[in-house]
Structure formats: C-alpha cells, structure tokens
Amino acid sequence: MLEATDLTKSYNGHLALDRLNLAVRPGEIFCLLGANGAGKTTTINLFLNFIRPSSGSARIKGLDVVEHPLETKRHLAYIPEQVNLYRNLTGLENLAYFAALAGHREHATAGFLELLAQAGLTEEAARKRVSTYSKGMRQKVGIAIAAAKQAEVLLLDEPTSGLDPKASNEFSELLVRLRDRGVAVLMATHDLFRAKETGTRVGIMKRGRMVALLDTAEVGHADLERIYLDHMHD
C-alpha cells in the first residue's frame, strides 16, 4: 500500500533521508520514531510529494508519487502536527471545503456534522469560527477531514503532540478502528507508549537512516524504551 524504495533526500550534500526502505500493508500502523531531524517528517513529505526525492522512490498503491501526484493523493489523508485551517471560516465550512477538494460532494451538512461529532466536536463548536478554536479542536477537524476522505492511506506527522491524554487516547482508538478497516497508517511520533499500544510495527530513525525495525507484539513497553534510548546514545 505504502512503499519506499531506497528513498533518499539530500539538501546541499546533507542527507536528510538515507536509502529508506519501508512497506506498510493495509491494516497496519507503522510508527516512525526518532529525535527531531531524524528524517521522519522528510519521509512523510516525500510521500506527499511536497518535496522531490534525490533518488529512490515513494509509492502509494503501486503508483510513484512524483509521476502521479494527483492520483496518489486521492488515496491518502494527511494530518499534520498542527492542523491549520482557514481561521475566518467555521470548522464546518473548513471540513466542507477540504471534502470538496477531495472530491467528496455527497456529504450534506448533516453528514459533516456527524463526522465532526465522531471526531469529538459538538455542533455548537463546529459552527464557530476556527479562530476561536484550541489546538485540540483544530486537530479534531483535521481528523474529520481525513475521515471524510475515506482514504486507504493515512499519513500522520506527530498528530497527538500537544493533545491532552484523553484526546490522545481517543485518537488512538480511532486509529485502531481505521486499522481494523484495512487502512494503512504511517505515523511519525515521539510517543513511545502510543507507538507500542497502537502500532503494529515501529521503525527507529536516526540521522536519516532507519536503524531498527521492531514488531510491537514482540517487545514490551520497557524493551521498546530501552532499545530506543540505546540507539539514541551512540
């Protein structure tokens, strides 16, 4: 579903991503762990075709994202660390616009409100301007936008950073529901606990390279943390 082959990105000789090989299958949540600057966001941006790979390729459903930028985006949904919306519009209006861009016109207002409610936003809040929203509320609109798209691939860039534990927990439950529906999820995160809880596999990245690949079912919480810190130390 999601596939990186020798994916490499360098900026003026500096390797931001070094020959990444990765495959995320449907129904799998792949968590990218690593310090800031390890190449997690670079990987996500490469899959989004926001930046061009220096070599190698990123594929979604077998399609190269550089050669098929629009087609591959039909299949993916993206939630960034900061869901930035049109501040002068309401959450509902924002959702309606992004859903329209995604090509989903079938939702009526009731459908959009339902999606927002599922993401945890009340109708009263949904009808307020986004400029009055907290970060968590904007994140919920982002989730609703992704849900409206009914995408088969989900790209998440530290989606829970800054969320309170309850919201973070709700988000994890949502991810599990999507996974069970067969969505392939690639998530960059700092949250080892969530990665272990919800992830199927975990990749630890360091200076642009994938240094470890683990099955979450095979490691305990403590093991994961130890392995992670071991890699960070040397």
Next chain:
Amino acid sequence: MLARIMRHEARVLAADRSLWALAGLLAAVVAYGALNGASWAETRRAALEAAAAEEAARFDELRRRLGSPGDAIGVGALEVGRSSGARYAAMPPGLLAALVVGQSDLLPSYVKVTTDGRQSLDGADEIENPTHLLTGRFDLGFVIVVLYPLAILALSFDLLSAEKERGTLALVLSQPVSLRQVVLGKVLLRGLLVVGLAVAISMVGLAVGGGASGPGVLARAGLWMAVVAAYGAFWFALAVAVNAMGRGSSANALILAGIWLALVAVVPALVNVAVKAVHPVPSRAELVQALREASDEAQAEGSRLKARYFEDHPELAGGDVDADEYAVQALAVQEAVEASVRDIQGRFEAQLARQQAMVDRLRFLSPAIVTVEALQDVAGTGAARARHFAGQVEAFHESYRAFFRPRILRAEPIGPKDLDAIPAFTFREEPLPGVAGRVALGLAGLVLPAVLVGAVGRKALGRYPIVG
C-alpha cells in the same frame, strides 16, 4: 474543481472585514474620480455651447445690420472675415470623455477661425507628454491606471505566501489538486471581482457622465473594457510570478510595491525626460518672438509689400477690378508674416510629432503608459483625436480664407445673401477602425507582457517550496 476553489476563496475573502473596508474606500475613490471626469466633460460642453451661442448672436447682429437701410449695400468683406463673421471650429467632447479627462484640458477643443494668418489658430498647443496624466486630474482614468493595480496587489500580494504562512497550504495540497489549479482559482475569483468592479464602475461613470450616445459608443465601451481587463491581467500575472518565487508575504509586498512604483511613476517620468532630451521642442518664446519680429518688419514694409503684391497679381491692377488698397496691403503683410514664420513653426510642429512618435514607441516600457494612451484614445480625449481635429481646422481655415480673399481683394461687400454662404465648420469624428487599430496595438502591449510574466510565474510554481 476550479469552481469549488473560487467559491471557497469568495467565502474566505468575504469573511475578512478589512477587505470590505478596502472595497468601501475604493468605491469612494472611484465615485470621486467618475464625478470629477463627468463635471469636466460638462464644463467643456458648456464652453462649446457658449462659443456657439456667441457666434449665433454675432451672426444675428450681422444679419440685422445687413437688413437695415444704412448698410443695404453690405458690410466690408475684411471686417466680416476678420471679426464679425468669424466661425468657431469646435471638437465635441469625446464619446467617453467623462471617463478620462486626458489631454483635453491641455489641448484646445475649439478655435476661432478668421481670415488672419495661420499662427492665429495656435492657442496653447504644446503637446504635453501623455504621462502628464499621471500627475494630472483625478478622473476614472487615473483611478484605473494608478489605483486599480494597487487594489489588485492588495488582494493578491500574499496569494500563496499567506496560505503557506498560515499553514493551510499543506492541507490543501494533500488533496488531489495541483498548486497551479489552486493559484488559478484564486486569481480567477479575484480577477472577476476586481475587473468586474472596474468595468461596472466605468459603465456607471459613463451613464452618470452623460453624452455617451451616437454610433461607436458601444464599440468604444467594449475597447475600454478590454484595456481595463488586459491591464488588470498584467498585474495579476505579476502578483502570481512574485508569489511563485516562494518568499514571504512582507517580501512580496515590498517587491510588488517597488514594481508598481517603477512602472506607474518612475518609468513614465523617465520616458518624459528622455523624450524631451532627445527631441527638445524649440521654446515657445522663440516662436512668439519670431512672429513679432516678422510682423513688425512686414508692417514697416507695408507699402513695398503691397506694390509687390500687385506685381504678383496683375489681374488686380487696373482693369475693371476695383481693388481695395488697404485690404491688399493687409493681405500682403499677412502673407509675408506667414511665410517668414512658416519655417520655425514647421520645426516646432515636426519636433512635437517626433516626440509623440517616440512616446508611441517607448510606451511599451510600461503597461501604465500603454493603458493611459489606450484609454485616452478610446475615450476620445487623447493626442490622436486632437491632431485629427487640428488637421480639420487647418483645412477649414483654408476654405474660410478662400471664401473671403477674392471678395476682400475686389472690395466686394458681404451682402445678406452671402451670409449663409460663409463656410461653417462641422467636426468629422475619427473613423472607428483607426481608433480600434491603435488600441489593438496597445492591447497587444498589455497582453504580451501579461502572458510572458504569467508564463514565468507558471514555471516558477513548479519549483514552489510547499514546506520549509
């Protein structure tokens, strides 16, 4: 997809209160400009009417005199030709004159034609560089050339940079839509708004200004809209190109303001300076001085000139023709003066023509100059129509003199039946195809840069840094 992006942009713009304030300000400025232009056109119409009324009263008076028993044999041709029978040659305000004052406040729109020499026709006819308008009257033309680009830039200097800075761009482009499509949607919506507003306001100005009737008005209104749309397209293309370079909103604003200043103010001023430096017009004082000297000289030699005139025109001397000696001398003096100033006057006019030709070429350096010239041309307040008028006046002056000259020489008085035969001036409007041809050239001078800048912007969008 494009329609969705446009609808969304409309919603976002409508939700921005500061834009409503801007729109209100623009509407006020435009209304002021339209009112100004309309009142100027009205003033001109009134001046022409006053001249026509003065002429009619003079002719009535003449007719009364000719009808009275004392003057039964008629009034001297010289007197009628020089004063009481003088005709006004008038150019009515241009068809869309209410929109642009143009050079109509610098060039005479009516001339009193008598049997006096050609130099009597010259009022203050130094052709001001068309760029003069830029510091000229606050009319709709000024609003369109100077303020309309500012409105466009205010709406689109942060077309992309704002989306990037606010972080919405990444979310938008994670959808199956290309950056070029997004930009196109944004530009089209803004274009529809601003260009539509400018065109609508122009038409309201035209309706309010009045005087817009007769053949060709619709065609001219169409040309006007085309020029306004093409000029707007250039500024939008520029905003896109600058945005596509990937700099921040404040940098974009500075760059675009700089370009605006250069194209709207600096380049026109430089063109003005260059034209005056390359083809300096001889000073008007020199012309006036030469005229006085020639006149004094000719007056002093009056009797000698008269004698020579009789030599040159043997048919006048003796025979059955009763020549008016005073009239012959006046005519001889007049022709001598004309001959001696013809050279300097010719140089003066040739130089003005060269200036105009140079402006016609250099205008393509700035879309603002192209637009000024094209709008004036369409409105009928530009240099071309004034030249067209001057040519007609000259021809009329000739025919007017041709009517009086033999009568003056033969001392034939003007009788009641001659009165209606005195030539009168009728202005022939410039044929539309000529105007359309010139405006089309100007349009090309707007569309071409717009397409070029747009293509550069389109190419740069391909390398636009969406993140980082």
